[in-house]
Amino acid sequence: MIIESNQPILNSLKLCSIAKESVVVKNTDELHEIYKHIKNNNLRYLVLGEGTNIIPPEFFDGIIIKSNFNSISFKSPKIINVGSAVNWDDLVQFTLQNSIKGFENLSLIPGSVGASPIQNIGAYGADVSSLIDSVECFDLKKNKLIHLTNTECDFSYRSSALKNSSLFIQSINFRVDESRVLNSEYKSIKAYMSSNDIDVNQLTSDSLSKIVTDIRKSVLPNHNKIFNAGSFFKNPVINKDIINFHVHKESELVIWDIDNNLVKVGxxxxxxxxxxxxxxxxxxxxxxxxxxxxxxxGKANQSEVLLYAKSIQDKVQTTFNIKLDIEPNIIY
Ligand SMILES: Cc1cc2nc3c(=O)[nH]c(=O)nc-3n(C[C@H](O)[C@H](O)[C@H](O)COP(=O)(O)OP(=O)(O)OC[C@H]3O[C@@H](n4cnc5c(N)ncnc54)[C@H](O)[C@@H]3O)c2cc1C
Structure with a gap:
């Protein structure tokens, strides 16, 4: 294990960003060593995956810890254990090759498996929380391994108990469930199927994954060419009564009902x-x-991104009386 100094922080927004120290860890023994290093030097730390959901500062005065836990194995016929460094879409391809249903709608989401539960990644009507059995972590504050069940992860929309915690995710146990049905209910999936004459009865895991991949490629930029962090703001979940419809009519907004009180606004x-x-x-x-x-x-820094985001948040607030929250993790 080598601790390097003054290395750039990988991030898909291509912000200029350097970390005081960085290290790649591949087993629990190395995590015990990192724990001591952090404690002895009173260091701040940040666990990093592929950097597709962060807004890093120009200088991070601490240590960046990257995972090299990269295996995929069957713990039992019903559970696959996947290392946190595995690329998310590589896992999706693995599930397609092994006829494991449930991952299709999450095809092509950038980033690592380790980051997937942090914000409970989701797309096209599916969330990773419905696939996870449990998460194997190392607590960087307590110097010990922790096993979290799905319930203990406390998943919600783009959030979980793992967010901003002291936990390094080593691996995730995903459930294999043959009774899962393909989920083609999302509006843009339905529209794609109808315009391409695809019959719902002929839909397979492979074809659904391809549909999602095609839709994503048509609306989202490739972050390796056009630098971005995916959706920059969460869809606000609010009480409909507070929305100001004086400037723009209700019919101009996209509003999904959640329950009697709450709506989600596009x-x-x-x-x-x-x-x-x-x-x-x-x-x-x-x-x-x-x-x-x-x-x-590729020439921006964190403050410039946050300033631009604030001008959007302020305008949305004054126009609609709606507060927009930033989705990627702001690192200070
Ligand atoms: C073009 C584009 C499209 C996207 N589309 C979607 C989408 O459809 N749905 C969606 O939900 N997200 C989407 N995202 C966001 C992103 O893909 C996910 O948040 C992804 O899970 C981030 O993975 P990462 O490895 O890059 O995480 P990073 O950006 O490296 O880290 C994100 C957070 O996870 C933490 N973290 C990472 N690895 C670990 C670990 N091993 N242990 C503990 N903490 C860890 C970090 O500390 C940080 O807080 C998109 C991003 C881009 C660029």
């Missing part, structure tokens, strides 16, 4: 409606095909 549409009133930034922009995606030209 953040992308809110931004589309106010985007012409946002002061331009030199190095940060809205992606032309999707207003929820902020992109950079």
């Amino acid at each position: 953040a992308a549409r809110l931004i589309e409606l106010i985007k012409d009133e946002i002061p331009p930034s030199e190095n940060v922009f809205l992606y032309h095909k999707h207003a929820l995606v902020l992109v950079t030209n």
